[in-house]
Amino acid sequence: MKARDVDEKAAVALESLAENIQKELETMQTRLFEKAKAFRAEHSHTHINSMDQSKQHLAESKFKTAKFLAGFLQAGAVTMLVRKA
Secondary structure: OEOOOOOOEOOOOHHHHHHHHHHHHHHHHHHHHHHHHHHHHHHOOOOOOOHHHHHHHHHHOOOHHHHHHHHHHHHOOOOOOOOOO
16 A cells, blocks of 8 residues: 555555555545645745835745736835735
């Protein structure tokens, strides 16, 4: 048996296959959920509290879309709502 989110394989007896599949699916769900939460936390930018911080963050971003938006922000063409702390 092999889970799609890890590279390990395990031999499973046919008699206990259904039980092992259920257990592995629950384990996989937990691993994928924790991975998604970590990704979200790593890519959330809660430190941005002003328009200037937004402009700076977008200007320093490695994504082309963000740099494109930063240009609009510098030109004053886009209005952004900033979350109040």
